[in-house]
Amino acid sequence: MAKVMVESIVVVGGVVLLMLLLIFLLILLACKPWRFFLSRTSRTRTIKAQVDDIERPLVSEDLNFLQNQSNQFSGNYHFEGSCHSTEGHHNTPQLTQSDSFVLDVIADPSEDIFTGQTLKRALVTQHAVEEQKYESDILREFIPKGNAGSSLTLEVISGPSRGLRCSVQSTNATRLPLTLGRVAPSDLILKDSEISGKHVMINWNLNKLKWEVVDMGSLNGTLLNSKAIHHPDSGSRHWGHPTELANGDIITLGPSTKVFVQISSQTECLIPFGVGLASDPMALRRGAKKLPMEDVCYYHWPLPGADQFGIFGICDGHGGAGAATSASKILPEMVASILSDSFRRERVLSQCDASDVLRDAFLQTEACMDHYYEGCTATVLLVWADGHENFFVQCANVGDSACVINIDGKQIKMTEDHRITSYSERLRIQEVGEPLRDGETRLCGLNLGRMLGDKFLKQQEPRFSSDPYISQVLCIHQASRGFALLASDGFWDVVNFKKAIQLVQQVSSLGC
Known part of the structure; x- marks a missing residue:
């Protein structure tokens, strides 16, 4: 009897031990403790890549490096056309996911037009491979397709x-x-x-x-x-x-x-400009995780119903990309709609001034947008031809996305800064309502005084505005050589006007 009892105890003990072992294995599989040991070395490499990435300049100081980068880029991408319709009812594609935009005025339209050149530096790391892949996705949206229609x-x-x-x-x-x-x-x-x-x-x-x-x-x-x-x-x-x-x-x-x-x-609808995209998303500098890109670039040449006109623009969103995406679609449509009126169009051509067109387009765009908790800057450069191979340009903007033009070595700023810290914006706020206190750099949490969207904040605070700044008209003669550069604050915060112009001139001199 005692022997049978001992055998039963041994069997029960073995079963209990087996169950405990199974439970331990299940806990081990659930917790995966080995991931801490395997990720330690990769985390060290990632941290090192992040430090190198943050310390690197947005653009290269070395002219030879730009040459190498240009050659490398040309080997990786093939451009099949210079101006074919790809989306929307306009004759040119929309640019997305970028924070800067270059428009190059060409004295002779027969010159080769290079579309989509990037001005960015690559890293010899896995992080760089991901960044380059991300950039190639951007360029696929930007490069016109070679479809003869x-x-x-x-x-x-x-x-x-x-x-x-x-x-x-x-x-x-x-x-x-x-x-x-x-x-x-x-x-x-x-x-x-x-x-x-x-x-x-x-x-x-x-x-x-x-x-x-x-x-x-x-x-x-x-x-x-x-x-x-x-x-x-x-x-x-x-x-x-x-x-x-x-x-x-x-x-x-x-x-x-x-x-x-x-x-x-x-x-036959070749755009008389070289158009380039320079993008270095800061989101990619925060490790391998990609954060949402809230900048949208676009251009349309010619405008439907207004063959002599074209529009180039950039929108920088805050609170999300929804407002910037909407504005980039609505704003050019409003400009095209206004210019489709022959009376308005002829008045612009005769007076060489599109101030009323740009102001009405901004106001109509603001009225069409229903974004209560999202907003965006908007900078628009309107270009038109006079029939004698000369061009006129005029800019309108709200926010802090700037446009600078260089004509025959002369630098011209076409926009106004609408940040709360701007002297001109503080004067405007003082004229329309309660002045800002000394040292106050934000209004309802925003550092901008003018924007599109943000309907809720505008209902609470009447000092916000969507009225655009309108620049003077600039005439570009046939023999002139120059370019326009539109970019959001993500670019201008790290590259000043002088350096940006030098970079574009350097790349242009390389034949890029």
């Missing part, structure tokens, strides 16, 4: 809507087909009581690679170069047959509205 511009030359213009690209599927009619949801609304609600439709035929127009069963019919293209029985509301369009055609809708057709290859 077609650009269609419609201008109403007679009828109640005379002067109205609209442009669309064959590569922009989101805006096709294009409908013309008296009421929404027509894309081009013509205020003529004699045309139908949806009168004609224009589309890009991918098989024929041609633009085509078709009557949508209008009551008063459609003519193409005085030849009817509507259904023979106009009262049946049957659609007509698609008819090819050619450059110089005139479409007549109803008895009085005539639309002039302009068709050009997108390869």
